[in-house]
Structures are given as structure tokens and as C-alpha cells.
Amino acid sequence: MSESPTDKIEKLLRAGKPDDAMRVASEFVSKASNPKEAGIEVARSAAKVYRDLISPPVHLFAELAPMQIKGEGGVLIGKALDRLFRITDEWRKRLWDVHTERLMREIREWTRGRHFESAAANIARLMALADDSAKPRRAQLIGSVLATIINHQREALELTKLLSRKPGDYFLTPDLINQLEEARQQRFRDVGGMNVDNLEREWSTTLVSACVEVQEALPGKDQTGEPEELALRNTGDIFRSLLRIPIEEEQPDLFLDATMILTDFIPKEETSTGKLARIEARSYNNLGITAKKVVLLTFQDIGTNKFFTKIYSKWAKDYKHTDAIRQIVEVMGAFRTPDFHDFLHDLRGDRKTSSKLSQELSGALGSMGGEEAAEELLNELRRILTKRRIETVDLKECERIIASLGSMVKSPRTTPEERHRILDFLRTHVPEDLTQLAGAAALKVFTFKPQEQNEAQRHFAVRSLVRLIWAPDSSTSHHKGQENRGSELGHRQEPAEALIKIGPHDIKGLTAAVDPLTMRYGAAYIAIAEVLSQVGDKSFVSLLERMLNNAALHDENSQSTYHQEYYWDTATQERKPVTKGKIIPPLIHAIGTIGGSEGRRTLMRYKDLIAAGKAPALNADGARYMDQFLSVEDGGSDGERSQSSSSEVNMTADPAEIDNYIKTLKKGFLLSSKSTRRMKKVEALSKLSQLAPIEALDIVLDQLTDKDPMVVSAAISCAAEFGGSDKKKTMRDLAINSTIDRVASKDPAMRDGASKVLKEMGPLRKEVKEKLIAFAKHVERREVKEALAHVLKAGVAGSITGEFDSHGNPISDTASTTQSGSMGSSKGSGAITGGAMSSVDKLELKRQYMQARKDWIQGGKKGDPPSPPPGID
Numbered sequence: 001m002s003e004s005p006t007d008k009i010e011k012l013l014r015a016g017k018p019d020d021a022m023r024v025a026s027e028f029v030s031k032a033s034n035p036k037e038a039g040i041e042v043a044r045s046a047a048k049v050y051r052d053l054i055s056p057p058v059h060l061f062a063e064l065a066p067m068q069i070k071g072e073g074g075v076l077i078g079k080a081l082d083r084l085f086r087i088t089d090e091w092r093k094r095l096w097d098v099h100t101e102r103l104m105r106e107i108r109e110w111t112r113g114r115h116f117e118s119a120a121a122n123i124a125r126l127m128a129l130a131d132d133s134a135k136p137r138r139a140q141l142i143g144s145v146l147a148t149i150i151n152h153q154r155e156a157l158e159l160t161k162l163l164s165r166k167p168g169d170y171f172l173t174p175d176l177i178n179q180l181e182e183a184r185q186q187r188f189r190d191v192g193g194m195n196v197d198n199l200e201r202e203w204s205t206t207l208v209s210a211c212v213e214v215q216e217a218l219p220g221k222d223q224t225g226e227p228e229e230l231a232l233r234n235t236g237d238i239f240r241s242l243l244r245i246p247i248e249e250e251q252p253d254l255f256l257d258a259t260m261i262l263t264d265f266i267p268k269e270e271t272s273t274g275k276l277a278r279i280e281a282r283s284y285n286n287l288g289i290t291a292k293k294v295v296l297l298t299f300q301d302i303g304t305n306k307f308f309t310k311i312y313s314k315w316a317k318d319y320k321h322t323d324a325i326r327q328i329v330e331v332m333g334a335f336r337t338p339d340f341h342d343f344l345h346d347l348r349g350d351r352k353t354s355s356k357l358s359q360e361l362s363g364a365l366g367s368m369g370g371e372e373a374a375e376e377l378l379n380e381l382r383r384i385l386t387k388r389r390i391e392t393v394d395l396k397e398c399e400r401i402i403a404s405l406g407s408m409v410k411s412p413r414t415t416p417e418e419r420h421r422i423l424d425f426l427r428t429h430v431p432e433d434l435t436q437l438a439g440a441a442a443l444k445v446f447t448f449k450p451q452e453q454n455e456a457q458r459h460f461a462v463r464s465l466v467r468l469i470w471a472p473d474s475s476t477s478h479h480k481g482q483e484n485r486g487s488e489l490g491h492r493q494e495p496a497e498a499l500i501k502i503g504p505h506d507i508k509g510l511t512a513a514v515d516p517l518t519m520r521y522g523a524a525y526i527a528i529a530e531v532l533s534q535v536g537d538k539s540f541v542s543l544l545e546r547m548l549n550n551a552a553l554h555d556e557n558s559q560s561t562y563h564q565e566y567y568w569d570t571a572t573q574e575r576k577p578v579t580k581g582k583i584i585p586p587l588i589h590a591i592g593t594i595g596g597s598e599g600r601r602t603l604m605r606y607k608d609l610i611a612a613g614k615a616p617a618l619n620a621d622g623a624r625y626m627d628q629f630l631s632v633e634d635g636g637s638d639g640e641r642s643q644s645s646s647s648e649v650n651m652t653a654d655p656a657e658i659d660n661y662i663k664t665l666k667k668g669f670l671l672s673s674k675s676t677r678r679m680k681k682v683e684a685l686s687k688l689s690q691l692a693p694i695e696a697l698d699i700v701l702d703q704l705t706d707k708d709p710m711v712v713s714a715a716i717s718c719a720a721e722f723g724g725s726d727k728k729k730t731m732r733d734l735a736i737n738s739t740i741d742r743v744a745s746k747d748p749a750m751r752d753g754a755s756k757v758l759k760e761m762g763p764l765r766k767e768v769k770e771k772l773i774a775f776a777k778h779v780e781r782r783e784v785k786e787a788l789a790h791v792l793k794a795g796v797a798g799s800i801t802g803e804f805d806s807h808g809n810p811i812s813d814t815a816s817t818t819q820s821g822s823m824g825s826s827k828g829s830g831a832i833t834g835g836a837m838s839s840v841d842k843l844e845l846k847r848q849y850m851q852a853r854k855d856w857i858q859g860g861k862k863g864d865p866p867s868p869p870p871g872i873d
Contacts, residue, residue: 006045013049018060021046022068025061029073039073043080050084051240053308055248059085084237088248091241094213097206098257100126104145105203112152116159120170123163125253127171139176143183148191148202156184211264211283214238218295221288224673227297231290235298243308252315256324263327265295266334296334303335313343321352326360333364336413340364341372348376359400366404369411374418377401377408378425385429399440402426406444416452423453427460432467439468443498450502458506459513465502466513468495469531470524473565488567492527503535504656511539518546521554523565523578526586533590536655541594545602548587551580552606552615585621592629593695603630611850628698631734658693665699674708681706682714689718697722697735701742704753712753720760723768736761736768740775743791744784755787759794 003011005028012021025042032038042065050058058081065077103122110119123142130138146156163170164177172180217238219231242261246254264283284292302308316328329347332340347353348361362380365373381401384394405426409419426441438460446453446461453461469492489496503510514528525547532540556579565578588606591599603626609615618626661684669677685703688696700722703715721727723735739761742754761768769792776788852866 006041009042010045010049013046013057013061014052014054016057018057018064021057021061022064025065025077026069029069029071032073035071035073036076039069039076040080042073043077046077046081047084050081051236052305053240053244053247055088055244087237088241088244091238092245092249094206094210095242095245095254095257095261098210098261099254101203101206102257102260104142107142107145108149108203111146111155111159112149114155114158116155116162119159120162123172124170127176135171135176136179139172139180140183143180143185144187145203146180147184147187150188150191153188160184207260210261214261214265215283215286215291218287218291221286221291222673223288223290224676225290227290227294231294232297232301235294236301239298239302243302243312246315247308247311255312255315256319259324259327259331262299262331262334266299266330267292267296268330299334300336303337303339306339309335309337309339313340316343320347320350325353326357329357329360329364333360333367336367336369338368338370338372341368341370341376344368345376348380358397362397362400362404363407366407367411369408369413371418374405374408374414374422377405378422381405381425382429385431390434395434395437398430398437402430402437402441403444406448409445410448420454423457427457432460432464435464435467435471438464439471439495442468443494447498447501450505453505455506455509458502459509461502462499462506462509463513465495465499466510466517466528468492469499469527470517470520470522473523488569489527489530490523490567492524496527496531499531500534503531507535507537507539510535511537511543514540514543518543519550521550521583523567523583525551525583526578529586529590533593534659536594536659538594538596538598541591541596541598541602544587544591544594545606548584548591548602548606549609549615551583551587552609554580556580580616581619581622584616585619585625588618588622588625588629592625595629595695600630611854613854628734628738631730631737658688658691658696661688662696662699665696665703678708678710681708681711685711685714685718689721692722692724692727692731694731694734697738701738701754701757704742704757705747705749716753716756716760719757723757723761725762725765732767736771740771743775743787744779744781751783751787755791758791763791763794 005024008024009021009028012018012024029035029038029042046058046061062078062081062085065081066074068074069077103126107119107122110116110122126138126142127135146159147153149156160177160181163172163180164174167173167177217234219227239262242258243255246252246258265287266282267284268282284295287295312332316325316332319325319328325347329344332344344361344364347357362377365377381398384390384398384401387394405422408414409422423445426445430438430441432438442461442464446457446464450458450461471491473490499510510531514532517524529544529547532544566575567578567582568574569576588603591602606615607626607630610617664680664684667680669680672680681703685700688700697719700715700719703711704719706712706715719735719739723732723739725732727735736758739754739757742750743758745751745754758768758772763769763772772788772792776785779785779788
């Protein structure tokens, strides 16, 4: 296949033959039917070479184009390339300013540390770069810089004496040295009362300004979509300009200044101390999702340029033993190219640099990827783990290497075979008794595509994560929740989320890992209950029952103070102890959520234990969960069969699908736009309204307080579907009762939303109306009564006259006849009015009866035994 003219032009320019390229371009444009389009194609070929940092041939080519290519085609070529030249020229001045500022900053630092030869070398470079007319001004500037080292003027004077011995070696004259010294003395008198912090910041303002300008050229922080071609091109032109200038001007020292700017756009995890002091903050941390993608893709694209990587590697060798090597290694990692592997390998083998650069080297190799980089990291990990004694510093290094291997495993450039090799190495070499290290491996590496891992690899990850959940909390009373916890689960939050991701692919392994730890009472019960309820296999019920019974029997009074665990209460911003009241409700909720006949029997057995005094009484949350899940029973007179789990209520609903919708409603959408959040939530509510799974009811009702009115509207419609007349009686009762309970909320938004749901359900339906009136009899708060009255008045005009007064108080126990039928009359104290009793009412009456019988027995069985209430066997 013959080579196209544009390919020939590109090839000739890369070979440094602009005249030959121009002859091909001239012939191509003159013969083209559309010279304008032909000119654009030629410009693109030349721009491609220029973006690969090959400048001189393209500059000459652009100068020749308007002269040798007549017409519009030649003009277009010159204009198109001139845009790239202007960008480079703009950054040329900024980069030189950053370079000058760095040299001045280093002069101050080296003089303060008495490194006079290094400081003098910087002065020599500054003076060499200035022409004769600018040298006096440059000398005065250097003197002013030395004056700002307020507490080290003796050292500044020693530096001046060093310069005066051989002025010619530093491109100075005696007269220039005198001007330098006079400027130092004058400036020192002027800065005597200035703020020292301001003086220190003064010598990094140009660098900060350059980083801000790059940041402003990137997509805005609110953009979250995929990067557009224009954004990628503009960012690439800026980054390439910074790297082109040192090559174009044959000033390799400028690479360091370009590296300093680029480092500010490389991700780096901040330490907790750094976050508080703001000493590690980088521009990258302030970018939006789209901008971050643009930056990372630009770095990766530049890394494919062999011409540049060869020059950069050669330049970096001179900085191996300087403070700048840390930033150089970070930038090499960002380019994600194996071209730097040999350089990084040499650094790791150098004892002077390997120890202080371990984190940066591991991160760079992890970002780089490839078999060589993987082998380098695995060999280093093997070396540490085979030591006879592993110190704390060794474990920290292992965690850094594992984090880098995690980046490598997640890279799209890593083959499945290489990924499998890394996973298998970690499984066989990381000791599981090193709980934190094994847990780090599971979190950083094994959470990626667990469905593609083999059984042994998943078993390792699950075991490690379960052990990490049961690991003791090392925090103290001085820790603050918002500083080291993302939720009440504390350090268990991350492994719990990882288990929820891996668990569905390894039910057997999860059961085997949790089984031996079920009798180890502690806050881990809360996290593991969350995990098992989310994974949702019915085989977990026996594990949860064991933990529930163990928690019930645990004697908190005999527990040592040193074994007391705490959690951070985000509502009160306080550190509180973990007690049975905090542990038992999540276990009950998990058993009820998993459901099934065995889950129901487990909850009934536990309720019997409470009644027999063998288990502590439930708090409000525990009682609510117990009633919620035990209320799902036979439909009574309607002849509906018993239902004991959400999957049995709706046989056509996919549990995984329902779980995804529930997770969507729980999700925070922190980094998503309002429209995306609204769309996702409304879609989930729409689907749940069709499926009406019982486990989603509370979550749907919680959406009534959402700040987005469209989400609230969708939640009202969805919640009303749960209590629709076409649903089973058990579902209707639960939905109506739960909604009425929300009317009593102290949150006006929740009260208003729940009222609207009841209006949607139909307040004149017999079952809805009866429950509303019965509930209103026991309400004391005026605003709740008024809300209930308002719901009933939303029915047919005049149909509920006389049942409530103007304040919402019920006037009589007998309801008037309405379109829905007649209400039953009161049968005395404690009786349930009208119709069949709900499952919650039955359970309450049964509880009262059992308590009365217990009191009768403990009182010596005096008098007649209490009679069971009507309708209770």
C-alpha cells in the first residue's frame, strides 16, 4: 500500500527535513480539488509532529508554507500551527519566571543551611542568564533575596564574601557585588517588621500562579461526564508546552520547573496531618471528575512519546541524589510507560534512594504496569515477607507495595493472566495471621472483578476481610468521628463494603469464615449483620441466631473497661459505648431482611426468650424491627397464604434487582449532578412501585423528606402503591401502619409527605379510615391530630362529619356510615375497634396476656388466672 502525502510529510518532519516536507505539501495542495481541506490535513500532520515535542522542523515548515503554497491552503497551515506556537510562547515566559523563582528560593534555603557553594552556583546561573544591561538589576534582586533570611544575615554575609573572592567565576564584577551587598542591607532594614510567614510564601507565588492557571484551563469542578476532545487537546497542548520548552531551548534545567508544575496535577493520598495543616494539598484534589480524567489521560498520552521519554530519562539521572527525585518519580509514574522501568529499577537498587523513595517508587511501578514492573514489586514483597523478623516499617512498606499492585490489577493494560498471577502470589505469600496486611490485600486487590477470580482466591479474600471486621478497634477517646470514620461502623466500614461486593460470589466461603467467630461478642456483630443482610442467603440465619443468642446472654457488667468498644454518633457528635442495645437490633433486622420460614421461626424463638425473661427487653429499634418482620403472616379472613419473606411476597421480582434499587435510594450521590441524582432516584422509585417488595417500604418512606420535590412526589406515589387495595392484606396493613406512624414524626416534611401518601391510598377506604381513627385516639400532639383530620377531610365532603372536632380530636368511638361501610363500636378498654385485628395488634394483645400470666404465677397464683383476650389462641 502506497504512503499517503500527509504520512510522507509527517515522516520527513520527524527526520528533520522541512524543505522536503514542504515540496510534498505544495504538490499535494496544488493538485487537490479542495485546497482548503488539503491545507487542513497538512496542518494536522505537522501539528502531530509538533505535539510529539519535535519543534525546529515544524517552525521552519510553518514559515515556508505561506510563501511556497499559494492560496488559502498555505495561509491555513500557517494559522493552524501559529496557535500551537503562541501557547508555547505564553508558557515559555511563565516557565522562566518559575525557574528564576526556584533558583531564588534555593539560594535562601542553602544559605540558611550554610551550603554556600550550592547557593553560589545558583547565583552564577542567574547572572549568566542575564544580559549585560540586566546584570545590575539581577544583582540587586539577589541581594534583596538574601535580606529576607531575617535570622541568618551572618550566613548571607559569608556568602557575599565567598562571591567577592572570585567574582568572575559567578559572572559578577566587584561593582556588581557592591550593588548586591547594598541592596541586601537596604532590604534588610525594610523587612525588619514584616510577617515572616508572608516572606516565606513570597518565594513560591509564581509557581502557585502557574498551577492555578493550568487548573483554570481544565473543565469545571461541576462537570462529571466523559472528557470532550477539545478539553483533551487544550490540556495536552499546555502540558506539552511545558515539556517542549526545555528541549527547544536546550535548557534541561527547565525540566525540573516543568516537573514541579505537573506534579501538582498528580493524585497523592494525603495524610491526616497533612489535611489538617494543608501542607500536602494539590491542585488535583480540587478538580472535578471530568478534569481528573482529562489530566490522567493527557499524562498517559504523553507517555507514549518515545522521543520525550528518552530525553527525560537521560536528564533525570543527574537528579538521582537530590530532593527533586521524589517529584520526578511521581511524574514518571503518571506517564504510565514502561520506558522508565530501567531508571526506576536502578533507583530501587540504590541504597541512598530506595528507602526514602519507597512509596513513590512502588506507586510509579504500580501505575506503569507491565510484567517487568509487576515482577519488581512481587520480588520486593517476597524479600520482605521472607525475613526472619518483620518490623512495623516492613509492614508499612508491604502495604504500599500491595496498594501499587492494586492499581496494576485494575489497569485495563493488565492481562487476565498477569492479574491472576498477582492474585495467586498474594494468596500464597501474605500470611493470614497478619490480619491488617491480609486485609489490605483483600481491600486493595481482591475487590476488583471477584467474579473472575477462582475459588481459592475468593476464599482468601473473604477470610481476610472477616478477620479484619473482628479485629479490635485501636482508636481512643481522643479520636474524632469526622476525622477517622465514615460511618458508625468505624474501621469496619470499608471491609464490610468489600465483603458485600465479594460475598455473593462466595456464599460457602463467607459462611465458613464467619462460623468460628460467631461466639466472639463485640461491635463486629453490627458490621457482619449488615454484610449478611445485604448478601441475603438464607443459610446465614443460623449464624445470625447464634450471634443474637450470644449477645442476649452476654454480661456487660462483667466486661473489662479495656474491652469496651465505642462508636461515633454522627447525630450527637459524641463517642458512645457499644452496648447490647446497639448490637441486637441490627441482628434482628438482618434475620428479618433475609426472611424465609427459618428467619421467622428464629425471631419467634427470640421473642419467646424475651417473654420468659431469658433475654433482655428490646429497645425501640429492636421492637420496631421485630414487629415489622413478624407482622408478615397469614391474611386471616381474606384467605391469603402465609408470607415470610420479600422474595415470597413477590415471586416475579429479582432480589438482586430490588437490592440495586434500594441501594440507589440510599446512595449519597456526592459527586453527581442534581439531575443525575433525581433521574436515578425517580427511576428506582418507579420500579419499586411496580414490584412493591416489603423490604423496600421503609426506604421508600424515608424519601419523603428528600430536598428534591420530584423525588418526594415519586416517593408518595410509590408508597401509596404498597398500600393499594390490590396488594395482599399483610402488605396493606404494614404499609398503612408504617405510613400512619410517619404522620407522628416531629419532622414537618415527613409528616406532610406521609399525609399525602394516605390521601393517595384513599382515606375513606375502610381499613385506612379505621386505622386513622384508632391512631388518633391515642395522639396528644395537636399538629398530629390536625394532620390526621386533614387527611380524612380530603375524602368526600360531609362523609366524616362528627368524627373529629376542629383540632382533630375524635368525638366518638362510633364512625358514621360512609361509602366504605360502617365502623364497629368500641368494646371497652384496650379493645381493638372495628374489623379484623392486624398482626401487630394480635402480637401486642398476646404480649400483654403473657405478661399478666407471668405476674399471676410470680404472685403465687392467687385468684383466677388471667383469661386470654378474644381472638388470641
